[in-house]
Amino acid sequence: MRIGELAEAVGVTTRAVRHYHHLGLLPEPERRANGYRDYTLRHAVVLARIRRLTELGLGLAEVRDVLADDAGKDLVEVLTELDEDLARQESAIRERRARLRTLLDAEALPAEGPVSPELAALFARTAPLSDSPMAVKDREVLALIETAAPPEERERLMAVVGAALESPESVARANEAYALLDELVDVDPGDPRVEAAARRLAECTPRELLPEGAAIDHDSSFLRALYADFAPAQAEAIRRALRILTDARTDGATDGTTDGTTDEEGAR
Structure with missing residues (x-):
């Protein structure tokens, strides 16, 4: 058989x-005097087996192990591992479909979506905050953190944020902080309103959001990108709020207090 006849016979x-030849999965036959490869029934049998194995989901490296005479794994072991991997994929697909169903069953999807059902519920509960440009950015950052954070850390952060915005009073405080920050769009970073906004932001930000026992690196790539997305005075207010929170946490760990403020010199 020629290569075209072999390929047609096996499907x-x-x-x-040619790719299987290149990878060493299918031995190359000898060539006739006219230069054409002469494929035999044995080539068709091996090629058909390669097709069956790949259709089961085996990668070509795994197919090589199965076909090799000195393979470290027999076919049963390889297929067992494949079955376990497919079971994991099946579980992941079921979980994804459940999340999609929750989102589709919601009355309205948030503009930042798709997000987790938990974050979507939080956004729905704090919908009045979306009137603020600063609130919109905050929601975008929350969606980013939820996407990028490891599962355990994401669960912890969402629980902290949800608890912090559970009451109408806490939502109102957050609204006030957003309003103060919105006013800083065209303000000089040295304006006294920057300090007022920083203190109010620190008051309504749970300390648990900060990494436990670790100093905040304001020159980190993430924070530099975060600050760059805001007007200079807004970025300065956020920077000061983070310093207030870290100073308060340090003071609280030292003397047992929970006061969330510090003097202006320390905030700077």
Whole structure:
């Protein structure tokens, strides 16, 4: 058989046959005097087995292990591992579909979506905050953190934020902080309103959001990108609020107090 006849007989492409030759999965036959490869029934049997294994989901490296005489794994072991991997994928797909169903069943999807059902519920509960440009950015950052954080840390952060915005009073305080920050768009970073906004932001920000026992690196790539997304005075207010929170946490750990403020010199 020629390569085209072999490929047609097994139901693959000639390109696939050449690729299997290149990877060493399918031995190359001897060539006739006219230069054409002469494929035998044995080549068709091996090629058909390669097709069956790949259709089961095996990668070509795993197919090589199965076909090799000195393979460290037999076919049963390889197929067992494949079955376990498919079971994990099946579980992940079920979880994703459940999340999609929760989002689709919601009355309205948030502009930042898709997000987790937990964060979508938080956004729905604090919907009045979306009137503030600063609130919109804050929601975008929350969606970013939820996406990028490891699962355990994401769960912890969402629980902290949810608890912090549970009452109408806490929502009102957050609204006030957003309003103060919105006013800083065209303000000089040295304006006294920057300090007022920083203190109010620190008051309504749970200390648990900060990494436990670790100093905040304001020159980190993430924080530099965060500050750059705001007007200079807004970025300065956020920077000061973080310093107030870290100073308060340090003071609280030292003397047992929970006061969330510090003097202006320390905030700077």
